[in-house]
Amino acid sequence: MAATVEDAPRGGPRRPTRFSFIDDEVDAASVMWGLAAVSLLLVGVYFGSGGLRWFDAALSGYLLGVLLATFAVVYRYRVWLQRPPTKLLNQRGWQALTRRGKRARNTAALGGLVATNLAGQGFIRRRSTSRWMAHQLIFWGCILAALVTFPLTFGWLHFESVGQDSQQYRAYVFDVATVDFGSRTVVGFVVFHVLNISAVMVIAGVIVFLYRRLNDPGAIAVERVGDFAALAGLFAVSITGLFLTASSLWLEGRGYVFLNTLHALTVILGLMYIPFGKLFHIFQRPASLGVHFYRREAADGEPQPCRACGEPFASRLQIGDLMTVLPQVGFDYSIPTATEDGNWQETCPRCRRRQVALTQTARVGGFG
Numbered sequence: 414m415a416a417t418v419e420d421a422p423r424g425g426p427r428r429p430t431r432f433s434f435i436d437d438e439v440d441a442a443s444v445m446w447g448l449a450a451v452s453l454l455l456v457g458v459y460f461g462s463g464g465l466r467w468f469d470a471a472l473s474g475y476l477l478g479v480l481l482a483t484f485a486v487v488y489r490y491r492v493w494l495q496r497p498p499t500k501l502l503n504q505r506g507w508q509a510l511t512r513r514g515k516r517a518r519n520t521a522a523l524g525g526l527v528a529t530n531l532a533g534q535g536f537i538r539r540r541s542t543s544r545w546m547a548h549q550l551i552f553w554g555c556i557l558a559a560l561v562t563f564p565l566t567f568g569w570l571h572f573e574s575v576g577q578d579s580q581q582y583r584a585y586v587f588d589v590a591t592v593d594f595g596s597r598t599v600v601g602f603v604v605f606h607v608l609n610i611s612a613v614m615v616i617a618g619v620i621v622f623l624y625r626r627l628n629d630p631g632a633i634a635v636e637r638v639g640d641f642a643a644l645a646g647l648f649a650v651s652i653t654g655l656f657l658t659a660s661s662l663w664l665e666g667r668g669y670v671f672l673n674t675l676h677a678l679t680v681i682l683g684l685m686y687i688p689f690g691k692l693f694h695i696f697q698r699p700a701s702l703g704v705h706f707y708r709r710e711a712a713d714g715e716p717q718p719c720r721a722c723g724e725p726f727a728s729r730l731q732i733g734d735l736m737t738v739l740p741q742v743g744f745d746y747s748i749p750t751a752t753e754d755g756n757w758q759e760t761c762p763r764c765r766r767r768q769v770a771l772t773q774t775a776r777v778g779g780f781g
Contacts, residue, residue, distance in 0.1 A: 440488070440491070440492050440495070442491070443487070443488045443489075443491040443492050443495075444488060446487050446488070446491050447483070447484040447485070447487040447488040447491075448484065450483050450484065450487040451480050451483055451484050454479070454480065454483055454567075455480070457567065458476070458567045458568060461567055461568060461569040461587050462567060462568025462569065463568070463588045465568065466568075466588075467568040467569075467571045467585075467588065468567070468568035469565075469566075469568065472565070472566045474677050474681060475562075475566045475677065475680060475681065476566055476567070477681070478680065478681035478684040478685065479563070479566065479684060481684070481685060482684040482685055482687055482688060485685070485687075485688035485689070486687065486688045486693070486696060488688075489688045489689075489693065490696055490697075493697070494700075497738045497741040497742055498738050498742070499700075501734055501737070501738055502703065502704060502707060503700065503703060505703070505707045505710070505730075505734065506700075506702070506703020506704060506706055506707050507703065508710075509703070509706035509707050509709065509710035510523070510703065510706045512710070519706060522705075522706075523702065526702050526705055527702070530701075530702060530705075531698065531699060531702075534548055534549065534552065541625075543621060543625055544622075544625060546618075546621060547618040547619075547621035547622045547625070548618070549618075550614045550615065550617050550618030550621070551614070551615050551618035551619065551622075551647060553614060554611040554612070554613075554614030554615035554618065554651075555611070555615065555647075557607060557610065557611040557614070558607075558608055558611040558612070558615075561607050561608060561611075562608065564586070569586060569587055570584070570585070570586055571584075571585050572584055572585070573585065575593055580595055580596045580597060581593060581594075581595055581596070582594055582595075582596060582601070582604075584604075606658075608654055609654070609655060609658050611651075612650075612651035612652070612654045612655050613651075613655075615647050615648075615650075615651045616648060616651045616652065616655075618647075619644050619647055619648045619651075622644055623644060626640065626641075639690055639691045640691065642686070642690060642691070643686075643690055643691045643692050646679070646682070646683045646686055646690075646692075647683070649679040649683070650676070650679045650680055650683050653672065653675050653676035653679050654676055656672045656675075656676070657669065657672050657673060657676055660672055710730065711728035711730045711731045712728060714728050714729060714730045715728070715729045715730075716728060716729060717729040717731070717732040717733075717759065719759065719760055719761035719764055720755050720756075720759040720760055721760050721761070721764035721768070722761065722763070722764055724761060726761035726762065727761075732758055732759060735758050736756050736758050736759075739758070746758055
C-alpha cells in the first residue's frame with residue numbers, strides 16, 4: 414500500500430490524503446523458500462515411506478494438494494513476515510525471548526503460553542464460552558485428523574496384520590513396529606474410527622458457530638463472507654468423510670467411488686483455501702506469542718512521557734517502534750515546530766482528545 418502525505422499547518426500532524434494500491438510483485442526469495450519446503454517434504458515422503466514402498470498411490474491427489482498448500486503457506490507466511498509491523502514485532506519478540514538473563518524465565522513462560530494460549534485458547538473463553546467451545550471442538554478435531562491423515566498420505570504410517578490372525582494388527586511408523594491391537598477392541602475401534610470421531614467434533618463446532626453467527630447480534634454485526642466460507646469448507650470435508658464410512662458399513666459400498674472422489678475434491682480445495690482464507694491464522698497465531706514477551710519487555714523499560722502534559726502513558730520502546738513503523742505504511746504523524754521536531758504519537762490519549770476538541774472548535778469559530 415502506498416500513500417501520499419501532505420503537510421498540515423505548522424504544529425499539526427501530517428496525514429495521508431490519498432491511497433493507491435499497487436499490485437504486489439512476486440517475491441523471489443519467498444518463492445525459493447516455498448520450493449525448498451516442497452522439496453524437503455518430498456524427500457521426507459520418499460525416505461519416510463521406505464523408498465515409496467509404503468506410499469499408497471491412491472492418495473497421490475491428497476499429496477499433490479498438500480504440496481501446493483505447503484508452497485502457498487510458506488510463500489505467504491514469509492511475505493507476511495516482511496510487512497513492516499509484522500517484521501518489527503517478530504524481531505522484538507525474538508529479542509525479548511532470548512534476552513540475556515531472562516532466557517530461563519522466558520522459556521518456562523513460553524511453555525505456559527503454548528498450553529493456555531494455543532492449546533487451551535483461554536483468551537477466547539474470556540470472551541464467550543460458546544465461542545471457546547466451538548473453537549476447541551474444531552481445533553482438536555482438526556489436530557486429531559491431521560495426526561492421522563498426513564502420516565498416512567506420506568506413507569509414514571501403515572498397518573499390517575499379525576501372523577495369520579486377521580483381527581490382530583500392528584502399527585508401523587517409518588517402517589518401525591510400534592503397538593499391536595485387536596480390531597474388535599476399544600483401541601481398535603478408536604484407531605479405525607479416529608477420522609470419524611474428528612469429523613463429528615468438527616461438525617459439532619461448525620454447528621455451534623453457525624448458531625452463534627445467526628443469532629448473536631454482536632457476531633452478526635461483524636460477519637464477513639470469509640467466515641462462512643471457512644465453516645462451509647470444514648463442514649464439507651467432515652461430512653463427505655462420514656459419507657465414506659456410511660457407504661462402507663451400511664450401503665455395501667454403493668456410491669463409494671463417487672463419494673471418495675467428492676471427498677478428495679473437498680479436501681484438496683480445503684487445503685488450497687488455507688493460505689488464502691481465514692484459516693491462515695492457524696500459522697499466524699503461534700507468532701503472536703512473541704507479542705507477550707514484547708509487552709513484558711516494554712513494561713520493564715523506560716516509560717514514555719506525554720509531550721503535552723508530561724505524564725507517562727506508555728513505554729518508550731512501544732512508542733518509538735510505533736513512530737518507526739507508521740511512516741513505512743503511509744502514516745506520518747511527525748509535528749515539526751520552530752524549535753524542535755515532535756510526533757503526535759508522543760501525546761497521551763487525554764491530551765489528544767483535548768487538542769482535537771480545541772482544533773474542531775477553532776474550525777467552527779468558537780464554542781457557541
